Amino acid sequence: MVSPLEQMLIEAEARYLTPEQLEQLKAYVLGWPKRLHVYRALREGEPQMVSRTLEALQKEMPTIAPQLVDLCRRHLLLLLRHSALAMLLQDESLLRERLIEWVEEEVRLYGLQNVYEVAHRLFQQELKEHLQPGELEFIRPWITQVQAALLSLRSPSILS
Amino acid sequence: MASSAGFDPYTPVLANYYAPSLYLQSDLESGLLESRHGDRLLALPETLLRAIYTGLEYETGQAARLVLRNCGRMWGKEFFRRFAQELSDYYQKPLAELEMGLFLQSLKQAWKTHGWGLIDIDWSYKDQGVLVVSIRNSPFAAATPPHFKRPMGFLEAGLLATWFSQLTGQDLACVQTSSEALGAKSNLFILTAATRLKEAEAWVDAGFSHEQILEKVLQSTP
Numbered sequence: 046m047v048s049p050l051e052q053m054l055i056e057a058e059a060r061y062l063t064p065e066q067l068e069q070l071k072a073y074v075l076g077w078p079k080r081l082h083v084y085r086a087l088r089e090g091e092p093q094m095v096s097r098t099l100e101a102l103q104k105e106m107p108t109i110a111p112q113l114v115d116l117c118r119r120h121l122l123l124l125l126r127h128s129a130l131a132m133l134l135q136d137e138s139l140l141r142e143r144l145i146e147w148v149e150e151e152v153r154l155y156g157l158q159n160v161y162e163v164a165h166r167l168f169q170q171e172l173k174e175h176l177q178p179g180e181l182e183f184i185r186p187w188i189t190q191v192q193a194a195l196l197s198l199r200s201p202s203i204l205s
Numbered sequence: 206m207a208s209s210a211g212f213d214p215y216t217p218v219l220a221n222y223y224a225p226s227l228y229l230q231s232d233l234e235s236g237l238l239e240s241r242h243g244d245r246l247l248a249l250p251e252t253l254l255r256a257i258y259t260g261l262e263y264e265t266g267q268a269a270r271l272v273l274r275n276c277g278r279m280w281g282k283e284f285f286r287r288f289a290q291e292l293s294d295y296y297q298k299p300l301a302e303l304e305m306g307l308f309l310q311s312l313k314q315a316w317k318t319h320g321w322g323l324i325d326i327d328w329s330y331k332d333q334g335v336l337v338v339s340i341r342n343s344p345f346a347a348a349t350p351p352h353f354k355r356p357m358g359f360l361e362a363g364l365l366a367t368w369f370s371q372l373t374g375q376d377l378a379c380v381q382t383s384s385e386a387l388g389a390k391s392n393l394f395i396l397t398a399a400t401r402l403k404e405a406e407a408w409v410d411a412g413f414s415h416e417q418i419l420e421k422v423l424q425s426t427p
Contacts, residue, residue: 123218
């Protein structure tokens with residue numbers, strides 16, 4: 046699987062990039078410093094955002110099993126890390142293959158939909174508090190996309 | 206995993222070992238395919254698969270089934286060894302200590318990434334010592350020549366039998382009871398102790414459905 050940028054360069058074999066493609070490339074390059082800045086902000090904020098989300102989750106769902114909290118923690122880290130990279134490289138395919146396919150299977154297996162509705166709402170809240178509005182808009186569409194994919198799952202757990 | 210260790214931004218959170226873009230590595234110049242573990246991989250063209258079915262039938266007749274099953278067994282043994290080693294290296298613990306969910310998910314992903322289809326395991330009959338495995342989009346069913354009027358996935362049946370025998374430490378056998386090649390929605394395989402499946406291939410030959418065969422197997426004594 047190649048990124049949209051690589052695909053564009055493959056298509057431009059032995060010819061100049063079209064004006065539209067040049068615009069795309071320009072937008073990609075011009076957006077880079079800002080995306081890099083947001084990427085770093087996410088990396089620095091990760092421990093706080095994730096642990097605060099988990100604390101709030103345990104407060105809202107006091108009976109939640111410690112294993113599920115740990116699973117949630119791993120998933121939030123995966124969500125944040127993959128979304129950050131997808132945002133930085135503007136490559137949606139990273140999310141599907143490395144993140145959604147894996148996590149959705151675990152969500153189904155352990156019947157985590159209810160936990161996730163709460164966890165994702167809390168995590169969005171944390172993001173909002175941790176990032177400046179100008180930073181938030183860079184990462185939010187990616188994270189929301191993953192969360193929407195995971196929350197649309199509705200099948201019974203086989204391990205419960 | 207200690208919670209503080211999980212927050213080190215340079216320590217990976219272990220997840221999908223078999224993600225295709227990570228697992229499959231190719232070198233265009235040498236034409237070699239390798240797994241991320243460094244093991245060689247082989248791409249089988251459809252033509253070759255078809256030729257194996259028809260060539261074996263031409264050369265050996267009925268014995269083709271046995272040959273395919275034995276090839277599947279050897280393949281299963283090797284695949285299990287590789288799978289166990291890859292996962293225990295990746296997660297840094299022996300296969301037996303992996304969580305069940307993680308283990309099953311890795312199996313499904315491995316199956317998919319190797320291009321063998323979508324595998325699902327039905328545990329409903331586990332208390333009776335029976336597993337039902339379903340595989341959709343199987344390349345082996347897709348390559349079955351149309352003149353075969355019974356399920357021909359002996360390669361997969363052999364693979365599954367050995368794989369689950371190694372996993373459980375018991376002598377399991379496997380019979381395919383429905384096939385996509387014959388218009389079924391998925392390829393269904395029944396796995397249980399070898400002694401309980403002695404007549405199963407004859408039942409398939411006699412045209413019994415998956416449900417009928419499953420019923421017969423469940424009625425047999427474990």
